[in-house]
Amino acid sequence: MIALSGLHKSFGANRVLRGVDLTVPKGESMVVIGGSGTGKSVLLKCILGLVKPDAGTIRIDGQDAASLDRDAFLARFGMLFQGGALFDSLSVWQNVAFRLLRGPGKRPKAEAREIAIEKLRRVGLKPEVADLFPAELSGGMQKRVGLARAIAAEPEIIFFDEPTTGLDPIMAGVINELIREIVVEMGATAMTITHDMTSVRAIADDVAMLHDGVIQWTGPVKDMDAAPDPYLQQFIHGRAEGPIASVR
Amino acid sequence: MILAPVAAIGRSTLGGLAALGRIAIFLVATIAAMLRPPFYFREFLQALWAIGYNSLPVVALTALFTGGALALQIYEGGARFNASQVVPSIVAIGMVRELGPVLGGLMVAARVASSIAAEIGTMKVTEQIDALVTLSTDPMRYLTVPRVLAATIALPVLVAVGDSIGILGGYLVGTGRLELNAAAYLKTTVDYLTLWDVTSGLIKGAVFGFIVALVGCYFGMNSERGAQGVGRATKSAVVTASVMILATNYLLTELFFSA
Numbered sequence: 001m002i003a004l005s006g007l008h009k010s011f012g013a014n015r016v017l018r019g020v021d022l023t024v025p026k027g028e029s030m031v032v033i034g035g036s037g038t039g040k041s042v043l044l045k046c047i048l049g050l051v052k053p054d055a056g057t058i059r060i061d062g063q064d065a066a067s068l069d070r071d072a073f074l075a076r077f078g079m080l081f082q083g084g085a086l087f088d089s090l091s092v093w094q095n096v097a098f099r100l101l102r103g104p105g106k107r108p109k110a111e112a113r114e115i116a117i118e119k120l121r122r123v124g125l126k127p128e129v130a131d132l133f134p135a136e137l138s139g140g141m142q143k144r145v146g147l148a149r150a151i152a153a154e155p156e157i158i159f160f161d162e163p164t165t166g167l168d169p170i171m172a173g174v175i176n177e178l179i180r181e182i183v184v185e186m187g188a189t190a191m192t193i194t195h196d197m198t199s200v201r202a203i204a205d206d207v208a209m210l211h212d213g214v215i216q217w218t219g220p221v222k223d224m225d226a227a228p229d230p231y232l233q234q235f236i237h238g239r240a241e242g243p244i245a246s247v248r
Numbered sequence: 249m250i251l252a253p254v255a256a257i258g259r260s261t262l263g264g265l266a267a268l269g270r271i272a273i274f275l276v277a278t279i280a281a282m283l284r285p286p287f288y289f290r291e292f293l294q295a296l297w298a299i300g301y302n303s304l305p306v307v308a309l310t311a312l313f314t315g316g317a318l319a320l321q322i323y324e325g326g327a328r329f330n331a332s333q334v335v336p337s338i339v340a341i342g343m344v345r346e347l348g349p350v351l352g353g354l355m356v357a358a359r360v361a362s363s364i365a366a367e368i369g370t371m372k373v374t375e376q377i378d379a380l381v382t383l384s385t386d387p388m389r390y391l392t393v394p395r396v397l398a399a400t401i402a403l404p405v406l407v408a409v410g411d412s413i414g415i416l417g418g419y420l421v422g423t424g425r426l427e428l429n430a431a432a433y434l435k436t437t438v439d440y441l442t443l444w445d446v447t448s449g450l451i452k453g454a455v456f457g458f459i460v461a462l463v464g465c466y467f468g469m470n471s472e473r474g475a476q477g478v479g480r481a482t483k484s485a486v487v488t489a490s491v492m493i494l495a496t497n498y499l500l501t502e503l504f505f506s507a
Contacts, residue, residue, distance in 0.1 A: 050378050074384045085379035087371075099383045102286070149383075 001026045002047065002157065002189065007056035009042055016042050017053070018213030024206070026061075029183050029190040031200045031221075033235060034210035035244065040193035041082075043210065044159050047191075048077060060157075071104070078150035078188075082162040084142040086134035092145050093130035096120060099153045119148040123178055140171040147175070151182055158183065160192040164199050176202035197236055200224075209235060211244065267488070274466045278396055281388040291394040299360050299395070299461070300402030304409065306359060307352050311410035314347050315339060315417025323426050335426070336433045337440035339418035344441065344449045345505075348411040350497050353456030356403060357489040361464035364395055365485035368468025369478040377469070392465040396458060403457025404450040411449065448504045455500065456493045463489040 007020040016039035024030040034040050045051040047058055049070065058065040065073060086095045096116035100107045107115070117127045123144040134142060143163065150158055163179060164172035176199050183190040183203075192203050200207060201221065208218040209232050217229040224236065234242030318339050326332045368391055371377050380387050415437060422428040464485045471481035 045378070048378075048382055050381055071384050074382060077382060079379070079382045081375045081379055083374055085375040087376055087379070098385075102288075103384050 001059075001061055002191065003057075003059040003062075004043075004047070005057050005059075007043070007046060007058070008054045009039070009046060009051065010054055015213055017046070017056075020056070020210070020213070020215055022208055022215050022218065024189055024191055026189050027187050029180075029192070029203055029205045030208060031192045031194060031204035031206070032208045032210055033193075033195060033197075033200060035195065035235070038210050039213060040210055041161060044079075044161060044191065044193060048074070048079065048159070075099075075105070075153065076156045077159065078153065078155035078157070079159040080143070080146045080150045080161065080163055082165055084134070084146040086142055086145055086149070088134055090133075091130065092120070092125075092132050092134065092137070093117065095134065095145060096148045096152050098149060105153065115152060116148070119152050120145070122151070122182070123148045124174070139166055140168075140175070143167065143171075143175055144178070147178060147182070151186065154186065155188065157189045157191070158186075160190065160194075160203075162194055162196075163192060163203075164194065164196045169198075172196065172198065173202070179203050195235075197238075200236075211235075270470075271463065271466050271488075274469075275462060277388055278392050278462060278465075281386065282393050282397070284389070286389065288390050288394055291390060292398055295395045295398035295461075296402055298363075299356070299399050299457075300405060303356050303359055303402070303406055306355050307406045307410045308413050310351050310355050311343070311348060311414035312417040314351055315343055315414030315419075316421040318342055318347065318414075319418035319421040319426065323422070332426075333428075333432075333436070335422050335428060336418070336436040339422070340415050340437045340441045341445055343414035343418070344411045344445050346449075346497075346501075348414055349407045349449045349452035349456060350493065352403065352407045352410045352453060353460065353493040353497075354490055356399070356406065356457065357460045357463075357493060358486055360399065361460045361467075361485040361489040362482050364461060364464030365468040365471070366478055366482045368465055369471030369481040372469060372471045373473050373477060387469070392462075392469070395465055396461040399457035399461035400454050401457070403460070404453040407450055407453035408446075411446070444504075448500075451504075452497060452500050455496060459492050459496060460489050463492065 002024040004020055004022045007017050009017040020043060032040050032043065042051055046053045047065070049065070060068070060073070060076070087098070090098070093113050093116040094101065096119055097112040099105065100112040100115060101109065113130070117130055120127065120129060125141065125144055125148070129137070129141065134145065137145065160179060163175050167175060179190070179192070180203055190203070192199070194200060204221040206218065207221050207224050209216045209229075211231050217227060217232045219227060224232065227233070230243050234244050319335055322335045322338045323332050326334050371391075377387050380390060419433055422433050423430045467481040467485035467488070471477050
Protein backbone atom coordinates (compact mmCIF):
# COMPACT_ATOMS: atom_id res chain seq x y z
CA MET A 1 0.00 0.00 0.00
CA ILE A 2 1.19 3.51 -0.82
CA ALA A 3 0.03 6.28 1.53
CA LEU A 4 0.86 9.90 0.86
CA SER A 5 0.02 12.56 3.38
CA GLY A 6 0.48 16.32 3.27
CA LEU A 7 2.93 16.20 0.37
CA HIS A 8 4.25 19.65 -0.55
CA LYS A 9 6.70 20.59 -3.28
CA SER A 10 7.60 24.00 -4.70
CA PHE A 11 10.01 25.00 -7.45
CA GLY A 12 10.91 28.57 -6.59
CA ALA A 13 7.67 30.51 -6.39
CA ASN A 14 5.76 27.78 -8.21
CA ARG A 15 3.91 25.72 -5.57
CA VAL A 16 3.27 22.49 -7.48
CA LEU A 17 2.07 20.19 -4.71
CA ARG A 18 0.17 21.87 -1.86
CA GLY A 19 -0.69 19.03 0.48
CA VAL A 20 -1.43 15.85 -1.46
CA ASP A 21 -3.17 13.09 0.53
CA LEU A 22 -3.66 9.84 -1.36
CA THR A 23 -3.85 6.14 -0.58
CA VAL A 24 -3.28 3.40 -3.12
CA PRO A 25 -4.38 0.02 -1.70
CA LYS A 26 -2.16 -3.01 -2.32
CA GLY A 27 -2.85 -4.71 -5.65
CA GLU A 28 -5.06 -1.87 -6.89
CA SER A 29 -4.57 0.22 -9.99
CA MET A 30 -4.77 3.94 -9.25
CA VAL A 31 -4.84 6.44 -12.08
CA VAL A 32 -4.02 10.06 -11.32
CA ILE A 33 -5.52 12.50 -13.82
CA GLY A 34 -5.07 16.23 -14.19
CA GLY A 35 -4.12 18.86 -16.73
CA SER A 36 -0.62 19.38 -18.07
CA GLY A 37 1.67 21.05 -15.56
CA THR A 38 -0.47 20.18 -12.51
CA GLY A 39 2.36 18.19 -10.92
CA LYS A 40 1.40 14.61 -11.75
CA SER A 41 4.93 13.68 -12.77
CA VAL A 42 6.36 15.50 -9.75
CA LEU A 43 4.08 13.37 -7.56
CA LEU A 44 5.48 10.11 -8.97
CA LYS A 45 9.03 11.44 -8.76
CA CYS A 46 8.51 12.39 -5.10
CA ILE A 47 7.46 8.84 -4.27
CA LEU A 48 10.51 7.40 -6.05
CA GLY A 49 12.84 9.89 -4.36
CA LEU A 50 13.86 11.49 -7.68
CA VAL A 51 12.47 14.76 -6.35
CA LYS A 52 12.69 15.59 -2.63
CA PRO A 53 9.36 16.80 -1.23
CA ASP A 54 9.44 19.94 0.94
CA ALA A 55 7.02 18.47 3.47
CA GLY A 56 4.77 15.48 4.01
CA THR A 57 5.25 11.74 4.38
CA ILE A 58 5.32 8.81 1.98
CA ARG A 59 4.61 5.41 3.49
CA ILE A 60 4.98 2.12 1.67
CA ASP A 61 3.26 -0.75 3.51
CA GLY A 62 3.22 1.41 6.63
CA GLN A 63 6.95 2.19 6.59
CA ASP A 64 8.25 5.70 6.05
CA ALA A 65 10.00 5.74 2.65
CA ALA A 66 12.65 8.15 3.95
CA SER A 67 13.80 5.63 6.57
CA LEU A 68 14.07 2.63 4.22
CA ASP A 69 17.29 1.38 2.58
CA ARG A 70 17.29 3.12 -0.80
CA ASP A 71 18.39 0.18 -2.96
CA ALA A 72 15.96 -2.23 -1.33
CA PHE A 73 13.21 0.39 -1.64
CA LEU A 74 13.82 0.97 -5.36
CA ALA A 75 14.07 -2.78 -6.03
CA ARG A 76 10.35 -2.98 -5.24
CA PHE A 77 9.48 -0.51 -8.01
CA GLY A 78 9.25 -0.65 -11.78
CA MET A 79 8.63 2.43 -13.86
CA LEU A 80 7.56 3.08 -17.43
CA PHE A 81 8.70 6.56 -18.43
CA GLN A 82 6.78 8.86 -20.74
CA GLY A 83 9.30 8.71 -23.59
CA GLY A 84 10.43 5.18 -22.72
CA ALA A 85 13.77 6.50 -21.36
CA LEU A 86 15.56 3.55 -22.94
CA PHE A 87 19.36 3.68 -22.81
CA ASP A 88 20.50 4.49 -26.36
CA SER A 89 23.90 2.89 -25.92
CA LEU A 90 22.50 -0.51 -24.94
CA SER A 91 20.66 -3.06 -27.07
CA VAL A 92 16.99 -3.79 -26.40
CA TRP A 93 17.62 -6.93 -24.35
CA GLN A 94 20.33 -5.19 -22.29
CA ASN A 95 17.83 -2.43 -21.56
CA VAL A 96 15.19 -4.92 -20.42
CA ALA A 97 17.68 -6.92 -18.36
CA PHE A 98 19.45 -3.82 -16.97
CA ARG A 99 18.63 -4.59 -13.35
CA LEU A 100 19.33 -8.31 -13.85
CA LEU A 101 22.85 -7.61 -15.17
CA ARG A 102 23.92 -5.44 -12.22
CA GLY A 103 23.62 -5.01 -8.49
CA PRO A 104 22.60 -7.46 -5.79
CA GLY A 105 20.11 -9.43 -7.93
CA LYS A 106 22.69 -10.01 -10.68
CA ARG A 107 22.13 -13.09 -12.88
CA PRO A 108 24.42 -14.81 -15.40
CA LYS A 109 24.30 -13.08 -18.81
CA ALA A 110 22.62 -15.98 -20.64
CA GLU A 111 19.90 -16.25 -18.01
CA ALA A 112 19.30 -12.48 -17.99
CA ARG A 113 18.99 -12.51 -21.77
CA GLU A 114 16.49 -15.36 -21.60
CA ILE A 115 14.36 -13.47 -19.06
CA ALA A 116 14.57 -10.34 -21.22
CA ILE A 117 13.38 -12.24 -24.30
CA GLU A 118 10.52 -13.76 -22.31
CA LYS A 119 9.47 -10.31 -21.06
CA LEU A 120 9.70 -8.95 -24.61
CA ARG A 121 7.43 -11.76 -25.75
CA ARG A 122 5.04 -10.87 -22.91
CA VAL A 123 4.69 -7.35 -24.29
CA GLY A 124 4.19 -8.66 -27.83
CA LEU A 125 7.69 -8.26 -29.27
CA LYS A 126 9.55 -10.95 -31.20
CA PRO A 127 12.95 -12.25 -30.02
CA GLU A 128 14.55 -10.70 -33.14
CA VAL A 129 14.01 -7.27 -31.56
CA ALA A 130 16.33 -8.19 -28.67
CA ASP A 131 19.55 -7.28 -30.48
CA LEU A 132 18.30 -4.04 -32.04
CA PHE A 133 19.05 -0.64 -30.51
CA PRO A 134 16.29 1.68 -29.19
CA ALA A 135 16.84 4.19 -32.03
CA GLU A 136 15.84 1.47 -34.52
CA LEU A 137 12.39 1.02 -32.94
CA SER A 138 9.09 2.82 -33.53
CA GLY A 139 7.45 4.81 -30.71
CA GLY A 140 5.03 1.99 -29.88
CA MET A 141 7.82 -0.58 -29.79
CA GLN A 142 9.90 1.66 -27.52
CA LYS A 143 6.94 1.90 -25.11
CA ARG A 144 6.67 -1.89 -25.12
CA VAL A 145 10.38 -2.28 -24.42
CA GLY A 146 10.01 0.26 -21.61
CA LEU A 147 7.15 -1.79 -20.24
CA ALA A 148 9.20 -4.99 -20.49
CA ARG A 149 12.04 -3.26 -18.58
CA ALA A 150 9.61 -2.04 -15.90
CA ILE A 151 8.35 -5.58 -15.23
CA ALA A 152 11.63 -7.49 -15.78
CA ALA A 153 12.54 -7.78 -12.10
CA GLU A 154 8.93 -8.61 -11.08
CA PRO A 155 8.33 -5.46 -9.00
CA GLU A 156 5.54 -5.16 -6.42
CA ILE A 157 4.71 -1.61 -7.46
CA ILE A 158 4.67 -0.29 -11.04
CA PHE A 159 4.42 3.35 -12.11
CA PHE A 160 3.28 4.39 -15.57
CA ASP A 161 3.98 7.96 -16.65
CA GLU A 162 1.68 8.97 -19.53
CA PRO A 163 1.82 5.49 -21.09
CA THR A 164 -0.15 6.37 -24.24
CA THR A 165 1.22 9.84 -25.02
CA GLY A 166 2.46 10.07 -28.60
CA LEU A 167 0.87 6.81 -29.76
CA ASP A 168 -1.87 6.32 -32.34
CA PRO A 169 -5.26 5.29 -30.86
CA ILE A 170 -4.87 1.62 -31.78
CA MET A 171 -1.37 1.36 -30.32
CA ALA A 172 -2.61 3.28 -27.26
CA GLY A 173 -5.38 0.69 -26.89
CA VAL A 174 -2.84 -2.14 -27.14
CA ILE A 175 -0.62 -0.58 -24.47
CA ASN A 176 -3.62 0.04 -22.17
CA GLU A 177 -4.67 -3.57 -22.51
CA LEU A 178 -1.14 -4.82 -21.87
CA ILE A 179 -0.82 -2.68 -18.75
CA ARG A 180 -4.14 -3.94 -17.40
CA GLU A 181 -3.27 -7.60 -18.10
CA ILE A 182 0.22 -7.38 -16.66
CA VAL A 183 -0.88 -5.57 -13.50
CA VAL A 184 -3.61 -8.15 -12.89
CA GLU A 185 -1.43 -11.18 -13.57
CA MET A 186 1.46 -9.89 -11.45
CA GLY A 187 -0.85 -8.76 -8.66
CA ALA A 188 1.14 -5.52 -8.58
CA THR A 189 0.09 -2.18 -7.14
CA ALA A 190 -0.04 0.24 -10.04
CA MET A 191 -0.04 4.01 -10.22
CA THR A 192 -0.55 5.64 -13.60
CA ILE A 193 -0.59 9.30 -14.49
CA THR A 194 -2.34 10.35 -17.64
CA HIS A 195 -4.76 12.82 -19.18
CA ASP A 196 -6.03 10.23 -21.68
CA MET A 197 -9.57 9.31 -20.53
CA THR A 198 -9.58 6.11 -22.64
CA SER A 199 -6.54 5.02 -20.68
CA VAL A 200 -8.27 5.84 -17.41
CA ARG A 201 -11.28 3.65 -18.21
CA ALA A 202 -9.07 0.79 -19.43
CA ILE A 203 -6.50 0.75 -16.61
CA ALA A 204 -8.06 2.16 -13.44
CA ASP A 205 -9.64 0.56 -10.40
CA ASP A 206 -9.52 3.95 -8.69
CA VAL A 207 -9.11 7.47 -10.00
CA ALA A 208 -7.70 10.58 -8.34
CA MET A 209 -7.81 14.02 -9.85
CA LEU A 210 -4.94 16.38 -9.09
CA HIS A 211 -5.72 20.07 -9.44
CA ASP A 212 -4.19 23.16 -7.84
CA GLY A 213 -1.68 21.00 -6.00
CA VAL A 214 -4.23 18.91 -4.11
CA ILE A 215 -6.33 15.81 -4.82
CA GLN A 216 -9.60 17.36 -5.96
CA TRP A 217 -11.55 14.11 -6.12
CA THR A 218 -10.79 10.43 -5.60
CA GLY A 219 -12.92 7.32 -5.87
CA PRO A 220 -13.58 4.11 -7.82
CA VAL A 221 -13.58 4.52 -11.60
CA LYS A 222 -17.20 3.35 -11.77
CA ASP A 223 -18.27 6.34 -9.64
CA MET A 224 -16.35 8.84 -11.75
CA ASP A 225 -19.06 9.70 -14.27
CA ALA A 226 -21.73 10.24 -11.63
CA ALA A 227 -19.52 12.27 -9.29
CA PRO A 228 -20.82 15.83 -8.81
CA ASP A 229 -17.36 17.46 -8.59
CA PRO A 230 -17.38 20.23 -11.26
CA TYR A 231 -13.59 20.09 -11.75
CA LEU A 232 -13.71 16.36 -12.44
CA GLN A 233 -16.68 16.70 -14.78
CA GLN A 234 -15.03 19.48 -16.76
CA PHE A 235 -11.87 17.42 -17.10
CA ILE A 236 -13.38 14.07 -18.06
CA HIS A 237 -15.66 15.66 -20.62
CA GLY A 238 -12.96 17.98 -21.94
CA ARG A 239 -15.07 21.14 -21.66
CA ALA A 240 -13.47 24.50 -22.31
CA GLU A 241 -15.94 26.18 -19.92
CA GLY A 242 -15.85 25.40 -16.21
CA PRO A 243 -14.03 26.05 -12.94
CA ILE A 244 -10.63 25.05 -14.41
CA ALA A 245 -9.28 28.11 -16.18
CA SER A 246 -7.72 27.25 -19.52
CA VAL A 247 -4.70 29.16 -20.71
CA ARG A 248 -5.03 30.20 -24.33
CA MET B 249 22.00 53.85 -15.04
CA ILE B 250 25.72 54.66 -15.00
CA LEU B 251 26.32 51.72 -12.71
CA ALA B 252 24.56 49.23 -15.02
CA PRO B 253 27.76 47.94 -16.71
CA VAL B 254 29.41 47.56 -13.29
CA ALA B 255 26.39 45.65 -12.03
CA ALA B 256 26.55 43.40 -15.11
CA ILE B 257 30.23 42.65 -14.42
CA GLY B 258 29.37 41.92 -10.79
CA ARG B 259 26.50 39.63 -11.78
CA SER B 260 28.57 37.61 -14.23
CA THR B 261 31.47 37.37 -11.74
CA LEU B 262 29.15 36.11 -9.03
CA GLY B 263 27.53 33.70 -11.52
CA GLY B 264 30.94 32.37 -12.57
CA LEU B 265 32.07 31.91 -8.96
CA ALA B 266 28.80 30.15 -8.08
CA ALA B 267 29.28 27.77 -11.04
CA LEU B 268 32.86 27.11 -9.89
CA GLY B 269 31.51 26.32 -6.42
CA ARG B 270 28.95 23.90 -7.83
CA ILE B 271 31.67 22.19 -9.89
CA ALA B 272 33.74 21.88 -6.69
CA ILE B 273 30.79 20.21 -4.93
CA PHE B 274 30.38 17.92 -7.95
CA LEU B 275 34.11 17.10 -7.71
CA VAL B 276 33.72 16.03 -4.07
CA ALA B 277 30.67 13.90 -4.97
CA THR B 278 32.65 12.28 -7.81
CA ILE B 279 35.57 11.40 -5.54
CA ALA B 280 33.16 10.05 -2.92
CA ALA B 281 31.49 7.91 -5.62
CA MET B 282 34.92 6.59 -6.74
CA LEU B 283 35.63 5.29 -3.27
CA ARG B 284 32.44 3.21 -2.95
CA PRO B 285 31.62 0.07 -4.93
CA PRO B 286 30.32 -0.99 -7.39
CA PHE B 287 32.83 -0.05 -10.06
CA TYR B 288 31.48 -0.35 -13.60
CA PHE B 289 34.53 -1.80 -15.40
CA ARG B 290 32.81 -2.27 -18.77
CA GLU B 291 31.73 1.37 -18.87
CA PHE B 292 35.28 2.35 -17.89
CA LEU B 293 36.76 0.39 -20.82
CA GLN B 294 34.23 1.90 -23.23
CA ALA B 295 35.08 5.40 -21.98
CA LEU B 296 38.81 4.64 -22.29
CA TRP B 297 38.25 3.67 -25.92
CA ALA B 298 36.05 6.67 -26.73
CA ILE B 299 38.18 9.26 -24.91
CA GLY B 300 41.67 7.84 -25.44
CA TYR B 301 41.92 5.82 -28.62
CA ASN B 302 39.45 7.87 -30.65
CA SER B 303 41.24 11.13 -29.74
CA LEU B 304 44.60 9.89 -31.10
CA PRO B 305 44.23 11.26 -34.67
CA VAL B 306 43.26 14.78 -33.64
CA VAL B 307 45.94 14.99 -30.93
CA ALA B 308 48.58 13.55 -33.29
CA LEU B 309 47.77 15.99 -36.12
CA THR B 310 47.72 18.97 -33.75
CA ALA B 311 51.11 17.96 -32.33
CA LEU B 312 52.67 17.32 -35.75
CA PHE B 313 51.80 20.75 -37.15
CA THR B 314 52.60 22.54 -33.88
CA GLY B 315 56.04 20.89 -33.69
CA GLY B 316 56.73 21.90 -37.28
CA ALA B 317 55.57 25.49 -36.79
CA LEU B 318 57.54 25.75 -33.55
CA ALA B 319 60.75 24.66 -35.34
CA LEU B 320 60.22 27.33 -37.99
CA GLN B 321 59.53 30.06 -35.42
CA ILE B 322 62.49 29.19 -33.19
CA TYR B 323 64.78 29.02 -36.21
CA GLU B 324 63.67 32.44 -37.41
CA GLY B 325 63.70 33.95 -33.93
CA GLY B 326 66.98 32.25 -32.98
CA ALA B 327 68.66 33.61 -36.13
CA ARG B 328 68.42 37.12 -34.62
CA PHE B 329 70.85 36.01 -31.89
CA ASN B 330 72.86 33.64 -34.10
CA ALA B 331 71.32 30.86 -32.06
CA SER B 332 69.54 28.76 -34.68
CA GLN B 333 71.13 25.65 -33.25
CA VAL B 334 68.82 25.84 -30.23
CA VAL B 335 65.88 24.70 -32.42
CA PRO B 336 65.90 21.00 -31.34
CA SER B 337 66.10 21.63 -27.61
CA ILE B 338 63.52 24.43 -27.56
CA VAL B 339 61.12 22.42 -29.73
CA ALA B 340 61.50 19.44 -27.38
CA ILE B 341 61.16 21.44 -24.16
CA GLY B 342 58.32 23.56 -25.55
CA MET B 343 56.43 20.49 -26.67
CA VAL B 344 56.78 18.29 -23.60
CA ARG B 345 56.42 20.99 -20.95
CA GLU B 346 53.74 23.21 -22.47
CA LEU B 347 52.32 22.66 -25.90
CA GLY B 348 51.88 18.88 -25.72
CA PRO B 349 49.74 18.88 -22.58
CA VAL B 350 47.97 22.21 -23.20
CA LEU B 351 47.08 21.68 -26.85
CA GLY B 352 46.30 17.99 -26.19
CA GLY B 353 44.07 19.07 -23.30
CA LEU B 354 42.31 21.72 -25.37
CA MET B 355 41.73 19.37 -28.29
CA VAL B 356 40.34 16.72 -25.95
CA ALA B 357 38.22 19.41 -24.26
CA ALA B 358 36.72 20.28 -27.63
CA ARG B 359 36.20 16.66 -28.60
CA VAL B 360 35.41 14.91 -25.34
CA ALA B 361 33.92 17.50 -22.94
CA SER B 362 31.41 18.38 -25.66
CA SER B 363 30.45 14.80 -26.43
CA ILE B 364 30.18 13.84 -22.75
CA ALA B 365 28.02 16.91 -21.98
CA ALA B 366 25.80 16.30 -25.01
CA GLU B 367 25.41 12.58 -24.27
CA ILE B 368 24.68 12.94 -20.55
CA GLY B 369 22.58 16.08 -21.20
CA THR B 370 20.41 14.15 -23.66
CA MET B 371 20.13 11.32 -21.14
CA LYS B 372 19.00 13.87 -18.56
CA VAL B 373 16.31 15.49 -20.72
CA THR B 374 14.99 12.13 -21.98
CA GLU B 375 14.70 10.91 -18.36
CA GLN B 376 17.37 8.22 -18.83
CA ILE B 377 19.17 9.48 -15.70
CA ASP B 378 15.92 9.12 -13.70
CA ALA B 379 15.50 5.66 -15.24
CA LEU B 380 18.99 4.72 -14.01
CA VAL B 381 18.04 5.74 -10.47
CA THR B 382 14.80 3.73 -10.55
CA LEU B 383 16.87 0.74 -11.70
CA SER B 384 18.96 1.11 -8.50
CA THR B 385 21.99 2.46 -10.36
CA ASP B 386 23.78 5.58 -9.12
CA PRO B 387 24.36 7.87 -12.14
CA MET B 388 27.51 9.28 -10.51
CA ARG B 389 29.07 5.81 -10.31
CA TYR B 390 27.69 4.55 -13.61
CA LEU B 391 28.29 7.64 -15.80
CA THR B 392 30.69 10.06 -14.11
CA VAL B 393 33.29 7.86 -12.39
CA PRO B 394 34.16 5.70 -15.46
CA ARG B 395 34.53 8.77 -17.70
CA VAL B 396 36.60 10.79 -15.21
CA LEU B 397 38.95 7.87 -14.49
CA ALA B 398 39.28 7.00 -18.18
CA ALA B 399 40.12 10.60 -19.14
CA THR B 400 42.61 10.94 -16.27
CA ILE B 401 44.44 7.82 -17.47
CA ALA B 402 44.07 8.40 -21.22
CA LEU B 403 45.23 11.99 -21.42
CA PRO B 404 48.84 11.44 -20.20
CA VAL B 405 49.16 8.68 -22.80
CA LEU B 406 47.78 11.01 -25.48
CA VAL B 407 50.18 13.71 -24.30
CA ALA B 408 53.13 11.27 -24.53
CA VAL B 409 52.13 10.36 -28.08
CA GLY B 410 51.58 14.04 -28.92
CA ASP B 411 55.00 14.98 -27.46
CA SER B 412 56.75 12.37 -29.61
CA ILE B 413 54.88 13.36 -32.76
CA GLY B 414 55.45 17.07 -32.05
CA ILE B 415 59.19 16.49 -31.72
CA LEU B 416 59.01 14.47 -34.94
CA GLY B 417 57.24 17.41 -36.62
CA GLY B 418 60.05 19.71 -35.49
CA TYR B 419 62.63 17.19 -36.70
CA LEU B 420 61.00 16.88 -40.14
CA VAL B 421 60.87 20.64 -40.62
CA GLY B 422 64.32 21.15 -39.03
CA THR B 423 66.10 18.59 -41.19
CA GLY B 424 63.97 18.84 -44.34
CA ARG B 425 63.23 22.54 -44.65
CA LEU B 426 65.86 24.24 -42.47
CA GLU B 427 68.67 21.86 -43.42
CA LEU B 428 69.80 21.17 -39.86
CA ASN B 429 71.95 18.08 -39.39
CA ALA B 430 69.75 15.08 -38.60
CA ALA B 431 72.12 13.34 -36.19
CA ALA B 432 72.92 16.59 -34.38
CA TYR B 433 69.20 17.39 -34.15
CA LEU B 434 68.42 14.07 -32.45
CA LYS B 435 71.45 14.28 -30.15
CA THR B 436 70.58 17.82 -29.01
CA THR B 437 66.96 16.81 -28.41
CA VAL B 438 67.96 13.90 -26.18
CA ASP B 439 70.80 15.74 -24.41
CA TYR B 440 68.79 18.75 -23.31
CA LEU B 441 65.56 17.03 -22.33
CA THR B 442 65.29 15.97 -18.66
CA LEU B 443 63.01 13.33 -17.21
CA TRP B 444 61.18 16.01 -15.19
CA ASP B 445 60.40 17.95 -18.38
CA VAL B 446 58.53 14.89 -19.61
CA THR B 447 56.86 13.79 -16.37
CA SER B 448 55.69 17.30 -15.47
CA GLY B 449 53.91 17.42 -18.84
CA LEU B 450 52.32 14.02 -18.22
CA ILE B 451 51.12 15.10 -14.77
CA LYS B 452 49.57 18.18 -16.38
CA GLY B 453 47.90 15.85 -18.90
CA ALA B 454 46.36 13.75 -16.12
CA VAL B 455 45.02 16.87 -14.38
CA PHE B 456 43.60 18.23 -17.66
CA GLY B 457 41.97 14.86 -18.42
CA PHE B 458 40.31 14.91 -15.00
CA ILE B 459 39.05 18.46 -15.62
CA VAL B 460 37.71 17.70 -19.11
CA ALA B 461 35.62 14.69 -18.06
CA LEU B 462 34.50 16.23 -14.75
CA VAL B 463 33.30 19.44 -16.43
CA GLY B 464 31.64 17.50 -19.28
CA CYS B 465 29.76 15.30 -16.80
CA TYR B 466 28.82 18.28 -14.59
CA PHE B 467 27.25 20.29 -17.41
CA GLY B 468 25.56 17.17 -18.82
CA MET B 469 24.03 16.25 -15.46
CA ASN B 470 22.81 19.83 -14.98
CA SER B 471 21.52 20.30 -18.51
CA GLU B 472 18.23 22.11 -18.85
CA ARG B 473 15.29 20.82 -20.86
CA GLY B 474 15.09 20.68 -24.64
CA ALA B 475 17.54 20.90 -27.51
CA GLN B 476 18.56 24.39 -26.40
CA GLY B 477 19.34 23.16 -22.90
CA VAL B 478 21.63 20.43 -24.22
CA GLY B 479 23.23 22.89 -26.65
CA ARG B 480 23.96 25.33 -23.83
CA ALA B 481 25.36 22.53 -21.65
CA THR B 482 27.70 21.44 -24.45
CA LYS B 483 28.94 24.97 -25.12
CA SER B 484 29.44 25.70 -21.41
CA ALA B 485 31.34 22.43 -20.97
CA VAL B 486 33.84 23.23 -23.74
CA VAL B 487 34.35 26.85 -22.69
CA THR B 488 34.66 26.05 -18.97
CA ALA B 489 36.97 23.07 -19.54
CA SER B 490 39.22 25.12 -21.85
CA VAL B 491 39.49 28.08 -19.47
CA MET B 492 40.07 25.77 -16.50
CA ILE B 493 42.82 23.94 -18.42
CA LEU B 494 44.62 27.20 -19.23
CA ALA B 495 44.27 28.55 -15.68
CA THR B 496 45.35 25.24 -14.11
CA ASN B 497 48.26 25.08 -16.55
CA TYR B 498 49.55 28.36 -15.22
CA LEU B 499 49.15 27.25 -11.60
CA LEU B 500 50.90 23.93 -12.26
CA THR B 501 53.73 25.62 -14.16
CA GLU B 502 54.16 28.02 -11.23
CA LEU B 503 54.15 25.07 -8.83
CA PHE B 504 56.55 22.88 -10.85
CA PHE B 505 59.05 25.35 -12.22
CA SER B 506 59.14 28.56 -10.20
CA ALA B 507 62.32 28.71 -8.17
